Amino acid sequence: MKSLEQSLDNALIENIVTRTVDELTPRGLFNFNAPRQTLMGEGAILRIGEMLCHLDVSHVLVVADRVVHEKGLMQSMRRSLERAGIEFTIYPGITREPDETVVVTATELLTRNNADFVLGFGGGSALDAAKAIALSASCQSSLQQMAEPGFSGRRVIGLGAVPTTAGTGSEVTDISVIMRADRQHKFVIKHVDLMPDLAIVDPGLMLNLPPLVTAATGIDALTHAIEAYAARSSHPLAKALAICAVQSIAEALPKVVGNGGDIAARLTMATAAYKAGLAFSNSGLGLVHAISHQIGARYSLAHGIANGILLPYVMRFNALVCQHEYAAIAHMLGVTRAGMTEREQCMASIDAVRQLLSDIGLPGSLTGTNIRRDEFSAIAAEALADICIRDNPREVTEADIVQLLEESSSAKENL
Ligand SMILES: NC(=O)c1ccc[n+]([C@@H]2O[C@H](COP(=O)([O-])OP(=O)(O)OC[C@H]3O[C@@H](n4cnc5c(N)ncnc54)[C@H](O)[C@@H]3O)[C@@H](O)[C@H]2O)c1
Ligand SMILES: [Fe+2]
Structure with missing residues (x-):
């Protein structure tokens, strides 16, 4: 017959083992929060x-x-x-x-x-x-x-x-x-x-949103979609929303900038911003937002304009680990052709983002801003402390951010 101590020990061990197994089993879970x-x-x-x-x-x-x-x-x-x-x-x-x-x-x-x-x-x-x-x-x-x-x-x-x-x-x-x-x-x-x-x-x-605000806010939504699609914590539901938002923005953003009264295109943009918002809120963002929060505040740059300038440079930096994701984005932007390699598609997505910025009249570099080179290190340190950095798909150092700021400050307008 088992002693009381033995039964207690067995129960305790069973409890520890089952709890450990239960805690280790769930994998890749994600929570999804949305308005009621x-x-x-x-x-x-x-x-x-x-x-x-x-x-x-x-x-x-x-x-x-x-x-x-x-x-x-x-x-x-x-x-x-x-x-x-x-x-x-x-x-x-x-x-x-x-x-x-x-x-x-x-x-x-x-x-x-x-x-x-x-x-x-x-x-x-x-x-x-x-x-x-x-x-x-x-x-x-x-x-x-x-x-x-x-x-x-x-x-x-x-x-x-x-x-x-x-x-x-x-x-x-x-x-x-x-x-x-x-x-x-x-x-x-x-x-x-x-x-x-x-x-x-x-x-x-x-309908009466001025073209520049329409363009800047629309590029913010595009940045949300691209960053959420490639984020470390991204998951199938966020990716589905994000990629769909990219397609809608490519189709509707030039239209609403060119004709603000186009209600159908305005609705497409509003729906895309909604989808991109849900995607990033439930997955994460990345390096564009980590830097743009800093330069937006320091130099009074509109959020969407700062994001637009940084987006192609950050995509180029992240391409090392995001070739597959950016190739999918190129597809949604309508810039893939039969026979292209995945790397070519990835690079095409970056060129397409640059072209879109230029088409809708947004700056392609920081040259026109009052950004100061002697503040690059401080900006980089603050960007590394921003909550958005956690989900950037590629590891980032302070030197990387300084380099990105250098590139985006020395480039000509609208590359
Ligand atoms: N909470 C989030 O998830 C989230 C995500 C991204 C950015 N942000 C933050 O949101 C802020 C930027 O918001 P925003 O880009 O929408 O800009 P905004 O709210 O600052 O508005 C931009 C300009 O547009 C004008 N405006 C707004 N609606 C208008 C309309 N219908 N007609 C005419 N003018 C209109 C405003 O008066 C303002 O001058 C930043 O602080 C940014 O960091 C928040
Ligand atoms: Fe944003």
């Missing part, structure tokens, strides 16, 4: 009142882009909210990429009005501000605390997003990009609750 609801299409904004009624919202704080507000793009939303009997307060204070001051001011407004829902309305700047406000007000935490690894606060205030640019995909990402008080540095807050509950994507709100 999306309404997309021309006129979608007219349904916002109904959508918020279903969520039992009583008072909405609308965090809006100043220009979008002044252009009267919020009238349909107003009417829909009024018809649904939902109270709202508009904070049209987003005039640039958000910093702590804006978040603190809007959070006070939220508390004063007892709002139970925050709606971002505008480009990535307004949406990122709204997301940070909803989380920060829910858990009474500063942005710095929210950016710390392991931050455990949860959002209890509802969150929605209405993009008016087709670029960042912030309406479907769990990220908020914030400027430090010195406005020389940006940081990224990543948190599961920064994913909006509701995304309303209406291409009708994008």
Whole structure:
């Protein structure tokens, strides 16, 4: 007969063995986070009142882009909210990429009005501000605390997003990009609750976006798609969304830059930005974003313009380990021919990105900016500390980044 000690020992050993096996077995898992609801299409904004009624919202704080507000793009939303009997307060204070001051001011407004829902309305700047406000007000935490690894606060205030640019995909990402008080540095807050509950994507709100902003934001979406497709943490679902976004952007971006009133092409771009946003939020980005966050902040370069300049140089650098992925991208960009080797297809994808930049009038080098060579090492060190670097497919050193900055600063415009 077994003694009590022997039975206990056997049970303990069995427990350790099964737990170890259970922990080691799952492989290649991925989590997928997305808004609970999306309404997309021309006129979608007219349904916002109904959508918020279903969520039992009583008072909405609308965090809006100043220009979008002044252009009267919020009238349909107003009417829909009024018809649904939902109270709202508009904070049209987003005039640039958000910093702590804006978040603190809007959070006070939220508390004063007892709002139970925050709606971002505008480009990535307004949406990122709204997301940070909803989380920060829910858990009474500063942005710095929210950016710390392991931050455990949860959002209890509802969150929605209405993009008016087709670029960042912030309406479907769990990220908020914030400027430090010195406005020389940006940081990224990543948190599961920064994913909006509701995304309303209406291409009708994008019709008057100027060509340069259309081009820059569209290239941001392309960069998301390409970086997400090749990211270390990419997975089949992210890849499917990303590659589909590349194809749509190649088709629709030149059209919307050339004819901003083309509603069908605007919808294609809005859908592509959405897909690329979901792809990168659930997989990762890479070296383009790690560097562009730094130079965008230091030299006041629009996010999409900085990404566009860096993208072909980073693709050339990553090509060593991404030949297969970039060949697939070339296929979607429509630049492959029968008989091409995979390496030729890979290089064709980089040339196609350069050509697209040139076609839509975006700069192909940093020469026209006020970037300073004596700051390259500092920029490189900061890029290595950026959250986006983790998913770059190729190992990167400080010297590599300095070299990339050298190349992109000495090249002629629009190679
Ligand atoms: N959260 C994310 O997942 C994510 C991803 C990528 C980038 N970002 C961040 O988003 C910010 C950039 O966002 P963005 O590129 O959309 O630019 P933006 O929000 O700063 O807007 C760019 C310009 O377009 C104007 N504008 C916006 N919509 C308009 C419209 N419909 N008609 C006319 N003018 C309009 C704005 O007033 C502004 O001048 C950066 O801070 C970037 O780091 C966030
Ligand atoms: Fe981006």
